[in-house]
Amino acid sequence: MGRLLILILLIVLAAWLVRRALRRAAPQADVPSAQKSDELVRCAQCGVLPPRAEARLSAGAIYCSEEHARLGPGPR
Numbered sequence: 001m002g003r004l005l006i007l008i009l010l011i012v013l014a015a016w017l018v019r020r021a022l023r024r025a026a027p028q029a030d031v032p033s034a035q036k037s038d039e040l041v042r043c044a045q046c047g048v049l050p051p052r053a054e055a056r057l058s059a060g061a062i063y064c065s066e067e068h069a070r071l072g073p074g075p076r
């Protein structure tokens with residue numbers, strides 16, 4: 001009886017460890033491919049919304065193109 005109890009405890013522990021490992025791995029695999037490239041950011045110069053993958057980052061502000069990054073933040 002004692003051996004069966006230990007076996008059940010080991011199975012529960014293994015299932016818990018596997019579930020925890022899967023839960024930890026899933027967000028890391030999802031974020032870079034799905035969310036990051038689709039996320040829209042606002043250009044500080046003209047207000048256009050390019051995907052994050054195409055945006056330029058300059059002096060802490062986001063721009064739609066290299067040219068607008070050079071011009072700096074717009075009047076708004």
Ligand SMILES: [Zn+2]
Pocket residue numbers: 043044045046047048063064065068
């Ligand atoms: Zn722009």
